[in-house]
Amino acid sequence: MNKIFFKSAKINEFRLWGLVFTLVGMGVMIIGTGGIVWWGHAGKIFAAIFMVLGMISLLISCVVYFWAGMMSTSATMLECPECHRPTKMLGKTDRCMYCKTMLTLDPAQATHEPSVE
Numbered sequence: 213m214n215k216i217f218f219k220s221a222k223i224n225e226f227r228l229w230g231l232v233f234t235l236v237g238m239g240v241m242i243i244g245t246g247g248i249v250w251w252g253h254a255g256k257i258f259a260a261i262f263m264v265l266g267m268i269s270l271l272i273s274c275v276v277y278f279w280a281g282m283m284s285t286s287a288t289m290l291e292c293p294e295c296h297r298p299t300k301m302l303g304k305t306d307r308c309m310y311c312k313t314m315l316t317l318d319p320a321q322a323t324h325e326p327s328v329e
C-alpha cells in the first residue's frame with residue numbers, strides 16, 4: 213500500500229472505526245429492546261434480529277480494536293518533525309497522530325530530508 217487512504221494516523225482511524233461499531237452495535241440492541249416495549253409480543257422477533265445484528269457489530273468492533281492493538285505493537289515510534297511529539301506510524305507511510313503531517317520512511321516519497329533522524 214503506497215497511497216494514503218486515511219485522513220489521520222492509521223491507529224487513530226482504526227480506533228475511530230472500533231468506536232463507531234461499538235456505538236452502532238449498542239444503538240441497534242437498544243432499538244431492538246425498544247421493539248418489545250413498543251410492539252409487545254410481535255416485537256420479540258424484531259428484537260431478536262436486532263440483538264443478533266448488534267452482537268455482530270460489537271464483535272466487529274472487538275476485532276477492529278484487537279487488530280489495531282496488534283498493529284500498534286509493530287508500529288514505528290518516532291518523533292514528528294513538525295510538532296516534535298512522539299508518534300507511531302504504521303507501514304512506510306502514515307500521518308502524525310497529532311498534527312496529521314504526512315510521514316514516510318521511504319526516501320523516494322519524501323519531499324524533504326528530516327534534519328534529525
Ligand SMILES: [Zn+2]
Nearest residue numbers: 292295308311
Ligand atoms: Zn506531528
